[in-house]
Every structure is written in C-alpha cells, then in structure tokens.
Amino acid sequence: MLLYNSLTRTRDEFKTYEPGKVKMYTCGPTVYHFAHIGNLRSYIMEDVLEKYFRYSGYEVKRVMNITDVGHLSSDADTGEDKMLKGAKREHKTVMEIAKYYTDAFFTDCEKLNIKTPDVVEPATGCIDDFIKVVSGLIEKGYAYIAGGNVYFDTSKLKQYYIFNNFDEDDLEVGVREGVEADDNKKNKNDFVLWFTKSKFEDQALKWDSPWGVGYPGWHIECSCISMKHLGERLDIHCGGIDNAFPHHTNEVAQSEAYLGHEWCPQWFHVHHLNTTGGKMSKSKGEFLTVSLLESKGYDPLAYRFFCLQSHYRKSLVFSYENLDNAAGAFTKLLAKIAALKNDGDVDQAKFDEYKARFVEALDNDLNTSLAVTALYDVLKADTNDATKKALIEDFDRVLSLDLTRERVAEDETPAIDPEFAAEIERLIAERAAAKKEKNFAEADRIRAYLADRGVTLLDSREGTTYKIG
Numbered sequence: 178m179l180l181y182n183s184l185t186r187t188r189d190e191f192k193t194y195e196p197g198k199v200k201m202y203t204c205g206p207t208v209y210h211f212a213h214i215g216n217l218r219s220y221i222m223e224d225v226l227e228k229y230f231r232y233s234g235y236e237v238k239r240v241m242n243i244t245d246v247g248h249l250s251s252d253a254d255t256g257e258d259k260m261l262k263g264a265k266r267e268h269k270t271v272m273e274i275a276k277y278y279t280d281a282f283f284t285d286c287e288k289l290n291i292k293t294p295d296v297v298e299p300a301t302g303c304i305d306d307f308i309k310v311v312s313g314l315i316e317k318g319y320a321y322i323a324g325g326n327v328y329f330d331t332s333k334l335k336q337y338y339i340f341n342n343f344d345e346d347d348l349e350v351g352v353r354e355g356v357e358a359d360d361n362k363k364n365k366n367d368f369v370l371w372f373t374k375s376k377f378e379d380q381a382l383k384w385d386s387p388w389g390v391g392y393p394g395w396h397i398e399c400s401c402i403s404m405k406h407l408g409e410r411l412d413i414h415c416g417g418i419d420n421a422f423p424h425h426t427n428e429v430a431q432s433e434a435y436l437g438h439e440w441c442p443q444w445f446h447v448h449h450l451n452t453t454g455g456k457m458s459k460s461k462g463e464f465l466t467v468s469l470l471e472s473k474g475y476d477p478l479a480y481r482f483f484c485l486q487s488h489y490r491k492s493l494v495f496s497y498e499n500l501d502n503a504a505g506a507f508t509k510l511l512a513k514i515a516a517l518k519n520d521g522d523v524d525q526a527k528f529d530e531y532k533a534r535f536v537e538a539l540d541n542d543l544n545t546s547l548a549v550t551a552l553y554d555v556l557k558a559d560t561n562d563a564t565k566k567a568l569i570e571d572f573d574r575v576l577s578l579d580l581t582r583e584r585v586a587e588d589e590t591p592a593i594d595p596e597f598a599a600e601i602e603r604l605i606a607e608r609a610a611a612k613k614e615k616n617f618a619e620a621d622r623i624r625a626y627l628a629d630r631g632v633t634l635l636d637s638r639e640g641t642t643y644k645i646g
C-alpha cells in the first residue's frame with residue numbers, strides 16, 4: 178500500500194516494524210466542548226485507514242488519548258487551559274466537563290460508525306508516566322527548569338522542524354495569533370513539559386511532582402500514552418494537519434530525545450474541513466455538530482459518505498448545498514442496493530475482479546473517492562445481484578456506511594404513543610429548566626432516563642430535539 182508520509186513528504190510503501198502487525202496512535206479530542214464535524218472528518222478518515230489495515234490482513238492495535246488537561250488556548254503554551262475554560266462556561270467541574278464531552282464524542286463516533294480504538298486513555302490517568310519521562314529528559318540534558326516550569330530545550334536537537342521548513346521568523350511572537358512572549362524560554366520554540374507557574378492561579382487539576390505542584394503540558398501526554406501502550410516504537414501516528422506543528426513536532430522531539438532512537442516513521446495527517454468562511458474551529462464557538470445535522474434531518478452516515486467522496490489530503494469545503502448533494506446521492510445509492518435480489522451464487526471471478534479495483538483505489542494513498550467509484554462500478558457490473566451484494570458487503574467492512582442494512586423508510590417510522598411523546602416533551606422542558614438553574618446533575622439524569630427508554634436527546638443551538646432508537 179502506498180501512503181503519503183508527512184515525514185518524508187512522499188508517498189511511501191506502508192511498512193510495519195513487526196510483520197502483519199500495525200501499532201497505530203491517534204491524537205484524541207480535547208473534551209471541553211462537542212466535537213465539530215471538522216474534527217470528525219479526521220476521525221472518519223483515520224477509521225477508514227484502520228479498517229483498511231484490518232481488511233488487508235493486518236492485526237491492528239490502535240491507541241487514542243483523551244485530552245482532559247494541559248491543552249492551553251494557544252498551542253504555544255499560552256492562554257488558559259481549554260478544559261478550565263469549558264468548566265467555567267458551563268459552571269461544572271473540569272471532570273464533569275471531561276466526562277460529558279467524552280461521552281458525547283463517542284456517541285457521535287457511534288453514529289458515524291467510527292470504531293472505538295482498542296485503547297482509550299485520558300491524560301489525567303497517566304500523570305506518573307509524564308513525570309517519569311520529564312524526569313528522564315531533565316537527566317539527559319534535554320529539559321531545563323525556568324520560572325518554576327519545565328521546558329524542552331529545542332536547541333539540543335539536530336533537527337527540530339521535521340514536517341515543515343518553517344522560518345524561525347514566521348513563528349516569532351506576535352506573528353502567530355495568540356502567542357505571547359514567555360521570558361523563561363531559552364529558545365523561541367522551547368515548549369512546556371510541566372507547568373507549575375502559569376499566569377492563572379486557578380488551574381483546577383494539579384498534581385505533586387519533583388518540580389512542585391502542577392500539571393503536564395499537552396504534547397507530553399501523547400508521547401507517554403503511546404509509549405505506555407505501544408512500547409518504544411510505533412508504526413503510524415495520525416491527526417489533523419493542524420497538529421503537525423507544534424504538537425507532533427514536539428511529540429517527536431521529546432520522544433526521540435527520551436528514547437534515544439527513532440520513535441515513529443510514518444505520519445498520517447488529515448486536511449481540514451473548512452466552511453465557506455474559513456477553518457472550522459471549536460474555539461471560535463460557532464461549529465457544526467453531528468446532532469445539529471441530525472436535527473436538520475440528515476443521516477450522520479450521509480456526512481460520512483460526504484467525507485469519503487474526497488481525498489483526505491485535500492481540504493474539504495462544507496456547505497449545506499454540498500452536503501445535500503452527497504445526501505441525495507447516498508439515498509439513491511442505498512435504494513439501488515436495496516433493490517438487489519438474492520439470485521443465486523457468487524461469481525468468484527467477477528468478485529475478484531471488482532474487489533481488485535477497490536483495493537487498488539485504497540492502496541493508492543487511501544483514495545476513498547475512487548473506492549466509492551469502485552462501488553458504483555459494482556452496481557453497473559455485468560454480473561448477478563448475489564455477486565454485487567457480496568462485493569458491497571465486503572467493501573462496507575472499510576467504508577462502514579451500513580450499505581446493506583435495512584432502513585425503515587421515513588413514512589414507515591412506527592408512530593410514538595402520544596402519551597409517551599408528551600412525556601418526552603415535558604422532560605425536555607424540565608431538563609432545559611434544570612440546565613438554566615445550573616442543576617446539571619438533574620439535566621444529566623433526565624438524559625439518562627430517556628436514553629434507558631430508547632430516546633436520544635439531540636442538543637443544538639436551536640434547542641433540543643429527540644430521536645427514538
């Protein structure tokens with residue numbers, strides 16, 4: 178399989194340290210808010226990659242962190258911890274925020290048929306691991322203490338910029354948005370491994386450390402969580418393209434300095450989903466969620482289909498018009514598949530011929546749009562329906578669009594008992610009132626009560642709607 182590698186900046190033959198086994202790491206969400214559909218584009222494409230590895234016969238171990246501490250508003254170690262910001266916004270504790278948005282993230286993933294990684298590890302569960310690696314970096318002379326914080330010394334490296342040839346001046350304070358001078362740093366790009374003195378005193382989560390009470394920097398968590406579960410070498414590391422610098426650059430710097438050898442030879446970066454107005458971002462506060470799409474009547478899998486129609490290395494523009502086109506095509510595709518009959522045996526030669534086209538598309542730098550074309554080719558193929566169905570089921574192991582699942586047509590949706598519908602509406606109103614009074618425990622209780630009865634609440638800026646089943 179050829180896969181673009183951000184490290185070599187070429188499409189390389191994918192390889193693993195151990196034959197037949199893939200060790201894969203994915204940067205997880207910062208759980209201070211809902212994931213927007215841009216974040217989820219990255220997770221969808223990483224899911225396709227993981228499933229394609231498995232489809233190709235690899236055994237995969239995939240690890241993902243949950244960032245529940247240390248990710249500051251600016252990636253350059255300044256600003257407030259995003260988790261604390263979220264907690265203040267919603268008048269909850271940081272851990273309540275973390276739990277709520279971690280659950281919301283996995284609910285979204287489920288709707289989009291994104292498989293949960295084999296290991297999911299919150300940063301707050303690995304403080305001892307961070308302390309061990311930071312101590313090791315100090316011992317080896319790669320880190321220093323200044324103003325109470327521990328910094329990584331980038332001047333100790335032969336090459337710091339591994340993904341991009343940045344000009345130092347481009348990164349100068351004031352040029353990049355939100356970057357403020359930190360006089361403790363010896364070099365402009367040094368980054369914090371452990372904070373004890375930050376400009377805000379009210380950091381909610383703090384731990385004892387050899388350098389005083391404090392909390393870890395964001396970058397160290399991914400290095401340590403990866404090492405904890407995948408050992409000293411992993412095969413491939415994934416994330417959105419915005420993570421290449423500084424996050425992944427810093428991960429490589431500290432991991433290789435600590436280990437004394439190569440850490441991860443292959444890097445998979447998904448390009449952004451943008452709106453017509455520019456990059457979609459959580460911190461701007463105006464973002465599109467899966468629940469919002471659902472409340473507007475879209476099947477989340479139509480969004481997955483929309484993502485699969487374009488290449489992960491091209492930025493993708495989201496507009497409702499574009500999504501409508503994809504959703505329309507998806508509905509037609511499903512109708513064509515639903516019309517296939519059970520008409521005998523699978524023609525193995527045809528099966529192999531069309532499967533080869535699908536494999537060729539994905540072997541070519543995970544070209545999902547060509548893989549979707551291969552799916553359309555199957556429907557047009559000169560073969561019986563049984564063969565077509567078998568091929569579609571086979572492709573769906575990677576595409577995960579539930580292509581052959583029977584769907585209940587809208588007008589066949591079982592009518593809800595009017596009394597139950599009234600109760601749901603009443604509880605939605607009670608939950609809104611509870612939230613207004615900042616009684617989040619009660620609001621969560623109502624959500625859980627309805628969930629137990631098969632009712633999923635869908636929150637959006639326009640209010641709360643619900644879905645049965």
Ligand code: AMP
Pocket residue numbers: 204205206207208214215216217218219244415416417418419420447448449450451456457458459
């Ligand atoms: P965060 O929760 O902000 O840490 O981001 C989670 C993942 O989403 C990371 O891999 C980011 O690189 C990725 N990401 C952030 N914004 C976008 C976007 N607009 N399109 C695609 N991926 C994104």
Ligand code: ZN
Pocket residue numbers: 203204205399424
């Ligand atoms: Zn990461």
